[in-house]
Amino acid sequence: MNQLTIIKVGGKIVENPETLKTLLQDFASIAGYKLLVHGGGRLATQIAEQLGIESRMVEGRRITDEQTLKVVTMVYAGLVNKNIVAQLQTLGVDAVGLTGADMDLIISVKRPVKGIDYGFVGDVTNVNAPALKKLLQQNFVPVLAPITHDGMGLLLNTNADTIAGEVAKALAFDFNVRLVYCFEKRGVLRDEQDEESVILSMNREEFEQYKEEGIVQGGMIPKLENAFKAISAGVKEVIITRAPDIRTGGGTFIIDEKGGK
């Protein structure tokens, strides 16, 4: 099977033109099939503020009301996505920027209200692997914005980590998939203040342990949940690392064993 590298790049890297540029250069240098999933980060919050729309967050997740949905669609699928595509084209990458609505790539269901009403947020239910495979085989490089649709005309704001994980899982039948979650740290850190304290590998038991100890917390928990789901579903490699390390390796490797070390 062919190699496919899926890079998920986080909001903090995306919102800084310098770190984004470095990330895209690294991405361009990856050989073989590749696909990029991006977040949007605080850009959406900034523009919502400018428009007088209040951004409500609950447990690190944005509450997406109708106005916020418009803003994230504009910012993620428009501003961020198209600027990434235009930059990749200058680097010789034949990028094509897409949401889950395009080519019916990613179907999601509006998250049911259980205590918290997240609003127009989608939980992924289907990835159109044949369409993505077709694009890849024609040497196009999909750049996915974190917007999906419900197939009934509704766009839905969707967590970019989840999109990366679900796309990796769906393509694991056709490719040897390497899934890389890029963020601003060198990996999952034992001590958040110490960049040298990267946890080099993590299995599920260790993950549970780290959660209990509070070493892993906040937005890292759903990210790791996505990582473990992907590795369990046949994705060959899942790594959490800092952007410029894509080629040189490093970061936290996710290990698919149910037991201990």
Next chain:
Amino acid sequence: MNQLTIIKVGGKIVENPETLKTLLQDFASIAGYKLLVHGGGRLATQIAEQLGIESRMVEGRRITDEQTLKVVTMVYAGLVNKNIVAQLQTLGVDAVGLTGADMDLIISVKRPVKGIDYGFVGDVTNVNAPALKKLLQQNFVPVLAPITHDGMGLLLNTNADTIAGEVAKALAFDFNVRLVYCFEKRGVLRDEQDEESVILSMNREEFEQYKEEGIVQGGMIPKLENAFKAISAGVKEVIITRAPDIRTGGGTFIIDEKGGK
């Protein structure tokens, strides 16, 4: 050769959810290969206003400064494009929303300053016909937002009528192209107040005459210029009409003869 219908839908139809819905239903019912090009109209102006960005217009054309470029990229490539795509998917149309940067589809050059500095506005220099042909032959339906790129990382605001005309010309080698400019009137009117006064056909000489007489003016002039360029370059049919008339016919047919009637 296969038939290809290219519909350009104007801002006034797009910005009204009811007229847009009707247009998309008509579009979905068109048999054979098809492609949609959309404007964005006053939505961008509204959002720019909300963001405190002043919209400057000269002779019906927007001056695109850096902030305005961000707004049109958000609104056209994000909000408008993805909502159209999501709606088309519910109508059984496998739409894929793209700008000129995606797949390097449309290259433009930043308009040179001659008296007026239009800012980040692009004049089309190349259409990637092979990529569009590939998409069409795989039964995807491209939905083009009026944003192009210069191939050097810069996105450029581009007139949607021009995009429709240039795409039609580029695909005229591979398809029998019918290009339909849809706007809110039944066609080019002799008397703007009288919807029954549609000019049923127009050749270039008549166009010049109508311009002199002031029957054709404002934004209709560049639209017709694009229409005549397309028909001269081998596009089979060019029609200017009201949206719901796509199927039933009608409107103003552009005639490719240099001489009189």
